[in-house]
Every structure is written in structure tokens, then in C-alpha cells.
Amino acid sequence: MAEAPLLEIRGLTSSVRSGGGRHVILSGVDMAVAPGEIVGLVGGSGSGKTTLACAILRLIDIDAGTILFEGRDLTRLEGAALRRVRPRLQMVFQDSMAAFNPRARVERVIGDPLRIWKRAVPAEQRRRIGELLDIVGLPERLLQRYPHELSGGQRQRVAIARAIATDPRLIVLDEPVSALDVSVRAQILNLLLDIRERLDMALLFIAHDLAVIAAFCDRLCVMDGGRIVEEGAPQLIVASPQAEMTRFLVEAVPKMKF
Numbered sequence: 001m002a003e004a005p006l007l008e009i010r011g012l013t014s015s016v017r018s019g020g021g022r023h024v025i026l027s028g029v030d031m032a033v034a035p036g037e038i039v040g041l042v043g044g045s046g047s048g049k050t051t052l053a054c055a056i057l058r059l060i061d062i063d064a065g066t067i068l069f070e071g072r073d074l075t076r077l078e079g080a081a082l083r084r085v086r087p088r089l090q091m092v093f094q095d096s097m098a099a100f101n102p103r104a105r106v107e108r109v110i111g112d113p114l115r116i117w118k119r120a121v122p123a124e125q126r127r128r129i130g131e132l133l134d135i136v137g138l139p140e141r142l143l144q145r146y147p148h149e150l151s152g153g154q155r156q157r158v159a160i161a162r163a164i165a166t167d168p169r170l171i172v173l174d175e176p177v178s179a180l181d182v183s184v185r186a187q188i189l190n191l192l193l194d195i196r197e198r199l200d201m202a203l204l205f206i207a208h209d210l211a212v213i214a215a216f217c218d219r220l221c222v223m224d225g226g227r228i229v230e231e232g233a234p235q236l237i238v239a240s241p242q243a244e245m246t247r248f249l250v251e252a253v254p255k256m257k258f
Helices: 049-056 079-088 106-116 122-135 140-144 152-164 182-199 210-214 234-239 244-252
Strands: 007-018 021-033 038-043 064-069 089-092 170-174 202-207 219-224 227-232
Touching: 007 049, 021 038, 021 049, 021 227, 038 049, 038 182, 038 210, 038 244, 049 064, 049 170, 049 202, 079 089, 089 152, 106 122, 106 140, 106 152, 122 140, 122 152, 122 182, 152 170, 152 182, 182 202, 202 210, 210 234, 210 244, 219 234, 219 244, 227 234, 227 244
Parallel strands: 038 202, 038 219, 089 170, 170 202
Antiparallel strands: 007 021, 007 064, 219 227
């Protein structure tokens, strides 16, 4: 018997008011993420990727559909029931500077989830913060620095440390490496692979760069016009793209010439 999906989205639809009417952003999205799986979500600007991420995290309202996480429909949860789920489902944003309180030192940034979700008693919080820093490959001397005193790669490592502080089953990553240098990008991707294996969690990795995502993910979903238009093994999709958006993304990957 196949293992049940960790995350299963069925018929997800979302729209916003525009010019006296409504503009549809998500139109009947169906997708799933298995436990421990890395699923890549790729598409052009305005295809609905970030809206889908925010819908999964219950950061925006939806018009129709279901979001099943660990067998529970998140769209039906409110109040205390929803708060109990939130630690299991975390997000890493593209802009790490905007995601942090600029007046909070790294120690507080990572420690806040431990305090808010009671993941460590006060006497154990400093030790746990040190463990999280070690997992993401940062030295403890950075604990007293502010976000603006860190490099882009260091800030994303802090963002990842904050996300894993609550022992989530799934992390949604929205363009987490798009603003980083190529060498730093590779380091962060390798870190995420290590964390997936070490902590046994699933990742939903959102990007617009097919070259980055195809080499990193177990399965690839291509989004266009608010729908999933193609999905499957990354190597097969890149070798034989079927949807128009997929062909466009494959052709946009730079070809090296010698």
C-alpha cells in the first residue's frame, strides 16, 4: 500500500478583486507532496507560485478546494486547531532581510519559535539555538549580530534555522536562492539536501529557474496561468517538455559553448 501524501491539494482556486470584478490567480490546482520528498514548483512570473505557497500556509484566503496536510483539511481549521498545525508547516522566504525584525539579533530570530511554540524550556533554549546554528553551518559568534550585518547566504541559513526550530514535517521555500551568488546558491542547496536527510522532512521548492530546480528535486511541477500544466521526473520533463510553458523554461536555460 502506497504511503499517504503529506500534503495533498485538490481543486484549489483563489482570486482577488480587480477593476470591479475578480481576477483568478489559482484555477483548480491539484498537487501532492509525499513524506520526505522534494517537489519543485517552477513557472514564469505571475503563474501563481507564490500565491499557492501562501495558500498552503493559510496566509491568504481561498475561494474553493482543499489543502490536506497530514490528513487534515487546513481550509477548515481555525483558532487553536490551526495554531497546533502551524509548527509542522514552515516557510522560508526569498527576501531574508524583509523576513526578519531588523532590530532583533540572530539569537532572538532563531530563539523566538522555540519560545512561542514552547519547543525548549528557558534553560535549554541557548543550547538548542547552538544546535540549530550547527545544523545550518554557522558559528556561534554570529548570535549577537543583526540581520544587516550578515551576508545574503548567512541570512538564508538563519532563515532555515528558524524554520526547522519547530521540527516541521514540510518546509515551503519561495525562491530561497534566487538573490544569491552562484557559489552560495550551491551551498544552500546542498545544505537543504542534508537537512532533508538528517531531519526527515519534505520540501516544496519554488523557483523560476529550471536549471536550479531540475537538479535538486525528486519531482517537478510546472505552473502556468494558475494551473499545474505538467509534472513528473525532472530529467524526463527537461528532456521532453510537453507544455508550452515547460518548453519556454527549458529553452531559457543558458547553453554552454566551448
